[in-house]
Amino acid sequence: MNDRPDTAAIRDGLGGGVIAVLRRILSENGRAYAWHYAITIVCLVLIGMTTAFVAWITRDVVDEIFVRQRGDLIIIITGTVIGVFLLRGIAMYVQAVVLARIGNDLVARYQSRVFDKLMKLGIGYFTEARSGHLSARIAENVNGIRDVLSLTLTALGRDLISLIGLLVVMVTMDPMLSLIVFSVAPILILAVAWVSARIRNVVRETVELNARVVGTMQEAVQGITVVKAFTMEERLGARIGAIIDDARSKADRLAGIIERVNPAAEVFAGLAVAGVIAYAGLRAVNEGQPPGATFAFITALLLAADPARRLGQLKVNLEKSMVNARMIYEILDMPERQSDRADAAPLTITEGGVRFEDVDFAYGDGTKVLHGLTFAAPAHKTTAIVGPSGAGKTTIIALLQRFYDIDAGRIEIDGQDIAGVTLSSLRGQMAFVSQQPYLFEGTIRQNIGYGRPDATDAEIEAAARQANAHDFIMEQAQGYDTPVGENGVTLSGGQRQRISIARAIVRDAPILLLDEATSALDNESEKLVQQALEDVMAGRTTIVIAHRLSTIVSADRIVVMDKGEVVETGTHAELASRKGGLYAKLNMLGAGTDPDAAEPIMETDA
Structure with missing residues (x-):
């Protein structure tokens, strides 16, 4: 009856895990963006391969040009380097633009899906959900879908391939040095696992608090006349200040947890580089090894630090995005308690009893x-x-x-x-006039026209005349094309009600529902509108x-x-x-x- 979600059940239905949510996102969107993803992956692979190539060619630069002093290779090597970096730059541009377009389209797609879902939910859901909090939560959460795919693609297509390529270079250049590096890698893995296990609940709390902040601000702005009339500024300021402080505290805690990966990564990098320098230095001194392979190895190691760090933080960053994605799916998966029956037939009005x-x-x-x-x-x-x-x-x-x-x-x-x-x-x-008239963003003409999409301008103006609204509408700056402001804030309560009545009149429905339709009108306007309503009610x-x-x-x-x-x-x-x-x-x-x-x-x- 109330469309109230069982959020725990919905989260369980999503499978809870990163893989389950990622599989669902891909199943819903993969086909639509297949060619875009293919182009992006090709570009990311090129970025990864060119990164590994830069490390690999360092050996030839050092050994052939500086040690053996082969001038004939300078043009070839430098030309190759320029070509590789040009290719890398083009690939980075294309993948960034394509990913941005995919992300923007995904955000638009899920915004439309969420709006359609909200329109299908029963009134019971909205009587319990705060509109400001809901809209703020949706605005923050919808980006989670985009971020999940972007993180996954860049991690697998760029960082993983770059890391694999650089590891191949490292092993090729010096297997023993590679073994030294790999021996300290578990430190980073354990650190990431520890952080990931603690991040999910904190992220969800942070998202909810940020939504409360934005929602409370929105509600204060919407009710600004009441706020000022009752001198509520200080009380509301204290209330929202407490929420902001709580949100800041949670955000600080989240930042502290996430950034704990970096010290572990730096320790890992420091131990690895120190071990490499010590081993390579001793070997160069004692055995007279040429430095090219060692320089190439160190270059590969340093270049591998960033993709390794990003891959190490992937689970952490995915958890942040997954929290937002799950919260969007909680809305999309909410049961529609008032959907049509399978055998539902259109209502046929003969009399209207x-x-x-x-x-x-x-x-x-x-x-x-x-x-x-x-x-x-x-x-x-x-x-x-x-x-x-x-x-x-x-x-x-x-x-x-x-x-x-x-x-x-x-x-x-x-x-x-x-x-x-x-x-x-x-x-x-049915045509309905509520005791609390509501106007939507747009012009007066559009708000009356919502009563019937195919209503002509003449019918809209005729309805306004019947509702005793035409005269004050024509006094507005742009007449019927005057924007009404948020919920008709630029109009009086009686004027908003008469526009609402005109909307019902233009609908021309056989059943008319009036819930205190004249409650916002003064006595003179009420009599005029009542006369108009009597004409409209005739035969209905x-x-x-x-x-x-x-x-x-x-x-x-x-x-x-x-x-x-x-x-x-x-x-x-x-x-x-x-x-x-x-x-x-x-x-x-x-x-x-x-x-x-x-x-x-x-x-x-x-």
Whole structure:
């Protein structure tokens, strides 16, 4: 019901290990980038081979040019060196550009996949996840997929081949010196294994804390008017400061763990170089060996230090990237609790009658909201749902759109159980106006047009006129093409609500859902919009949640709810005259005896 992930199970499903995640990434993306990878690998192999060649040719440079003083070889050797470095430079450029393009495309691909997944998840997931934290986490984690592949390719294609080539040069030049070097290699291997075993949990904690920092900042910016109105700057500053300090502490700890590999690598290099110099020096002094092979060996050893260090840190760096990759897959692997059934059919609207029959429902925390709820909203009529706060009114609107699945009972439209129809066809037959209007990035015209993709400019403007929005829209700097700012921050609450109503009007759906649609409007605007809504409601099945008499009195049917149950139904006149009834009591408390009063008679659900 709530799309809440079992993260431990998801991590287990990924296999947990580096190889399992890497295999999955390659299986999902390898075919699409096969030629790119082939070009990159060829370039990386060339880089590795040219690196080994530089070490190998050092022997000839020393022995043939400096010891034997063969001037005829100077042009050949120097020309060869220039050609090798030119080839190396071209290969480095090509592999860097191709890898960058693959990485950028991978990031874009996974961003699209994550967004598509989020759009398929139920409302329950988003009621529990903080939007700022979620977006920050995704922004940080999505790079993990790219980094995993880049690290793997460069490690195997460049560093491993370079190291193998240089080791071959070392063994060729002097097997005994090579044995000295290999004897101290276990020090580096043990150090890397020790660091890798400690890095995974610290990386995950660091990622989560960084996401909290960005998310908290985003939320503070979004609610800046409340922050300043309640002088919350210092309190929020202290709160985010604590999170930042915690994130910095974790990052410092992570850096300390990762960098512990370097002392081991330096010790390894120092012992190896010292051993080589001591052995080669004694042999040169005692046996008169020419220095070319020794110089070539030392060159190969020094050149091998960087690829050996990178390969030594590969496991550590992969663990960092794998944490991000796993967290992305946790989202992608999250079960879609509200996906269509295998036999789901499109909803067919003939009349538009709605019926709730013995519906039970509880949210994720187990608190039951509806108990055997039964009522009907006749086709082409307006049904108002009223009741005290917590009665379950807004929940009815959410269930009718299948934002959540019910625990028991049936919800029908024209006799069709909505659990057995496709979600797109169900929601496509409804227009919804929330009590909290939301506008998206873009222009006013685009925000109204979201109601129906094929709506023309004329239809958008006609809808705005009906919603009493046209006049204030034309007063904006660019009229209908004025950007609305983040969530319509440049507009008043009433203006945002009227744009939201225009969006519902342009949808032209047979079922209209109004959840406190006029709650953000002043009395004058409310009357004008109410008149527009009455025109729109004509001939449609309308379910309206409201607490103002001006919205309720004209309803064809009023359903009175209390504690998740229907306690009364009837018209305004019938219910208002029913002595001892809940509606009559709330009516008298809120509006006295004046049926045209606009004061609230009952609060809405949160």
